[in-house]
Amino acid sequence: MIACLPASGRRRAGILCAMTEDAPGPHRPGRPGLVEVAARAGVSIKTASRALNGEGYVAHETRQRVQQAADELGYRANGMARELRLGGNTSTLIGMLGGDLGNPFYSKLASGLEREVRFRGLQLVTVNTDEDTRSEQRLTDALLERRVRALVVASTLPSHEHLAAEHRHGIPFVFVDRPPVGLSADAVLLDNRGGAHQAAAHLLELGHTRIGIVGDLSRLSTNQERVTSFGATLRAAGIADWREHLIEDAHDVDTAQRAVLDLLRRDPAPTAIFTTNNRITTGALRVLHRLPAPPALIGFDELDMGDILGVTVVTHDPENMGRQTARLLLERLDGYAGTARWVILPTRLIPRASSRRPPGTG
Amino acid sequence: MIACLPASGRRRAGILCAMTEDAPGPHRPGRPGLVEVAARAGVSIKTASRALNGEGYVAHETRQRVQQAADELGYRANGMARELRLGGNTSTLIGMLGGDLGNPFYSKLASGLEREVRFRGLQLVTVNTDEDTRSEQRLTDALLERRVRALVVASTLPSHEHLAAEHRHGIPFVFVDRPPVGLSADAVLLDNRGGAHQAAAHLLELGHTRIGIVGDLSRLSTNQERVTSFGATLRAAGIADWREHLIEDAHDVDTAQRAVLDLLRRDPAPTAIFTTNNRITTGALRVLHRLPAPPALIGFDELDMGDILGVTVVTHDPENMGRQTARLLLERLDGYAGTARWVILPTRLIPRASSRRPPGTG
DNA sequence: ATGAAAGCGCTAACAA
DNA sequence: TTGTTAGCGCTTTCAT
Numbered sequence: 001m002i003a004c005l006p007a008s009g010r011r012r013a014g015i016l017c018a019m020t021e022d023a024p025g026p027h028r029p030g031r032p033g034l035v036e037v038a039a040r041a042g043v044s045i046k047t048a049s050r051a052l053n054g055e056g057y058v059a060h061e062t063r064q065r066v067q068q069a070a071d072e073l074g075y076r077a078n079g080m081a082r083e084l085r086l087g088g089n090t091s092t093l094i095g096m097l098g099g100d101l102g103n104p105f106y107s108k109l110a111s112g113l114e115r116e117v118r119f120r121g122l123q124l125v126t127v128n129t130d131e132d133t134r135s136e137q138r139l140t141d142a143l144l145e146r147r148v149r150a151l152v153v154a155s156t157l158p159s160h161e162h163l164a165a166e167h168r169h170g171i172p173f174v175f176v177d178r179p180p181v182g183l184s185a186d187a188v189l190l191d192n193r194g195g196a197h198q199a200a201a202h203l204l205e206l207g208h209t210r211i212g213i214v215g216d217l218s219r220l221s222t223n224q225e226r227v228t229s230f231g232a233t234l235r236a237a238g239i240a241d242w243r244e245h246l247i248e249d250a251h252d253v254d255t256a257q258r259a260v261l262d263l264l265r266r267d268p269a270p271t272a273i274f275t276t277n278n279r280i281t282t283g284a285l286r287v288l289h290r291l292p293a294p295p296a297l298i299g300f301d302e303l304d305m306g307d308i309l310g311v312t313v314v315t316h317d318p319e320n321m322g323r324q325t326a327r328l329l330l331e332r333l334d335g336y337a338g339t340a341r342w343v344i345l346p347t348r349l350i351p352r353a354s355s356r357r358p359p360g361t362g
Numbered sequence: 363m364i365a366c367l368p369a370s371g372r373r374r375a376g377i378l379c380a381m382t383e384d385a386p387g388p389h390r391p392g393r394p395g396l397v398e399v400a401a402r403a404g405v406s407i408k409t410a411s412r413a414l415n416g417e418g419y420v421a422h423e424t425r426q427r428v429q430q431a432a433d434e435l436g437y438r439a440n441g442m443a444r445e446l447r448l449g450g451n452t453s454t455l456i457g458m459l460g461g462d463l464g465n466p467f468y469s470k471l472a473s474g475l476e477r478e479v480r481f482r483g484l485q486l487v488t489v490n491t492d493e494d495t496r497s498e499q500r501l502t503d504a505l506l507e508r509r510v511r512a513l514v515v516a517s518t519l520p521s522h523e524h525l526a527a528e529h530r531h532g533i534p535f536v537f538v539d540r541p542p543v544g545l546s547a548d549a550v551l552l553d554n555r556g557g558a559h560q561a562a563a564h565l566l567e568l569g570h571t572r573i574g575i576v577g578d579l580s581r582l583s584t585n586q587e588r589v590t591s592f593g594a595t596l597r598a599a600g601i602a603d604w605r606e607h608l609i610e611d612a613h614d615v616d617t618a619q620r621a622v623l624d625l626l627r628r629d630p631a632p633t634a635i636f637t638t639n640n641r642i643t644t645g646a647l648r649v650l651h652r653l654p655a656p657p658a659l660i661g662f663d664e665l666d667m668g669d670i671l672g673v674t675v676v677t678h679d680p681e682n683m684g685r686q687t688a689r690l691l692l693e694r695l696d697g698y699a700g701t702a703r704w705v706i707l708p709t710r711l712i713p714r715a716s717s718r719r720p721p722g723t724g
Numbered sequence: 725a726t727g728a729a730a731g732c733g734c735t736a737a738c739a740a
Numbered sequence: 741t742t743g744t745t746a747g748c749g750c751t752t753t754c755a756t
Contacts, residue, residue, distance in 0.1 A: 074527035081733035107469030165436035443749035
């Protein structure tokens with residue numbers, strides 16, 4: 001195909017190939033506008049506009065001339081200008097803030113959302129907040145300035161009162177995964193309490209009484225709900241000291257791995273472990289899969305290979321969350337101006353091999 | 363927290379909750395603009411602009427008045443208008459077209475890219491093409507009209523000549539995963555041939571001679587490279603009829619599953635299988651994991667749980683691909699106007715348990 | 725240190 | 741059927 005030489009000194013690239021022809025830089029030699037097209041077709045600017053937009057009341061022959069001029073010039077309408085003129089104050093962009101779009105939870109959510117809004121001619125702008133509150137603030141501002149038509153946010157902030165003004169100005173917010181605080185806005189959430197309760201009940205039923213919990217950042221409402229509900233169920237079963245085996249703030253796979261190791265080194269060690277999200281479950285699996293007699297495991301969120309690995313999970317459907325989010329959002333865009341709605345999606349326990357491991361002789 | 367009632371008749375939602383306060387619809391009662399702010403602060407529109415942008419030459423006291431007026435009014439600069447005025451013809455948006463942003467390959471790529479461009483104040487607009495050529499065309503146009511500053515595209519099209527005009531107008535394209543055809547543009551690709559070769563060599567070394575191949579859409583260049591390179595290695599080892607065990611166009615997990623079953627039902631059945639991407643590997647695993655004596659397996663692309671499942675893979679780093687893409691793109695934006703560059707990233711074979719299964723008595 | 729006017733590329737309203 | 745004018749919200753001259 002092409003002659004390639006091994007890269008020399010380039011950071012991480014493997015091979016670097018130089019192609020033959022030239023490609024231009026960002027030097028912009030004035031794109032053709034409606035004026036140029038109109039001139040070339042020998043019509044007025046408005047006629048050109050009409051012709052290109054198929055507005056009717058344009059002579060067939062004229063329309064063709066204009067179209068041809070546009071093609072020859074490589075004309076492309078300027079969406080920004082159009083929108084500025086049209087409503088002035090809104091675009092066809094939907095903004096979405098998520099913790100980490102590399103995480104399947106967020107990316108499937110985003111993907112489901114995108115598929116729904118695409119048919120309305122809307123585009124999705126996604127940004128990673130890295131679950132960082134400052135990033136979230138800055139990026140929210142940036143999206144709002146870009147005049148996104150609506151904002152979908154998986155927020156890390158403890159309060160959303162600062163968004164009240166925007167909200168009143170008519171831009172729809174849909175909170176996903178985590179609810180709005182101090183602001184009455186639409187939301188699509190999971191039944192975290194129900195899911196965690198099922199998980200706990202399942203383990204109790206199997207005879208476990210010493211159960212470890214590895215949780216995400218403790219400031220996140222999702223995590224709080226999952227942990228407290230799980231704990232409440234244990235307590236109701238007479239396990240008062242459940243917090244003894246609780247480790248929180250395991251926000252990535254590595255720290256989750258360490259947390260699990262920590263739990264297992266205790267004496268007596270827990271006979272079962274509950275992990276509150278997909279990353280933590282992954283970390284736990286990395287540790288458990290090479291143990292001769294691992295403790296039982298239940299994770300929140302489905303895993304890509306959950307069925308094959310035989311991991312018991314509390315599952316739900318992120319793509320569906322995306323679709324529900326789209327629904328709420330589009331209804332707002334279509335004029336619904338009623339009270340804020342919270343859609344709470346169910347979770348489901350899928351018992352698999354990892355929880356069939358008995359409490360043993362602990 | 364809030365009173366919730368079970369949803370009645372709602373499509374898939376679980377529970378629907380009505381909040382108390384009101385939330386406005388899209389009725390836009392005129393957002394405040396610079397004019398309003400200026401008026402309220404008792405200064406000219408230009409002074410307001412200067413004050414808000416911290417341009418200097420504004421009396422301290424004036425600046426405060428303006429700032430306060432802006433805050434009270436909930437003023438937010440209009441990015442579209444600003445950009446229109448500024449260059450007229452470009453935004454701070456980067457467009458990215460991918461087959462399925464729900465697929466970890468694309469979402470990690472996108473995430474890596476987003477993390478790099480974010481620091482330059484650029485935002486990433488991602489769209490799913492569903493590997494459909496018509497969608498790709500339409501969405502490309504939409505992004506171009508929105509005047510994205512650059513376009514990242516994992517293309518499904520057989521040719522990209524239609525983009526030549528755009529390219530000459532100065533908008534940088536970076537092709538990812540699949541190279542541009544009929545257009546000289548930057549690209550970030552994988553060493554598909556090398557990876558497939560390694561996979562074949564590995565299986566040959568272990569004594570396999572009857573090897574099944576399950577491929578993706580046959581029109582995709584990535585798939586062609588992987589399949590033909592794999593086949594070439596087999597042929598070089600004296601296996602002339604390798605195409606007998608080739609099944610292509612298994613584009614999703616389900617069809618991949620069926621393809622694998624098909625291969626296994628043959629007599630004699632292959633003693634090993636090569637799957638050309640992550641989805642197909644997943645499908646294969648679903649079938650193989652419950653077989654008493656499954657054939658050996660090698661998959662292209664790493665899997666989330668590849669290490670735990672013990673799947674031998676030809677791996678690479680999608681997030682790094684995103685970073686490399688960002689690098690090329692930002693260099694263009696910074697004025698590099700030289701020849702198009704292709705960065706070809708290496709792949710690496712990770713031998714794990716799934717390929718240690720011997721050819722058996724086939 | 726502040727203001728007036730012009731215009732980015734487009735479309736709506738109103739002529740012609 | 742076509743053209744003229746104005747203006748979306750902002751920033752850039754060029755005054756003052």
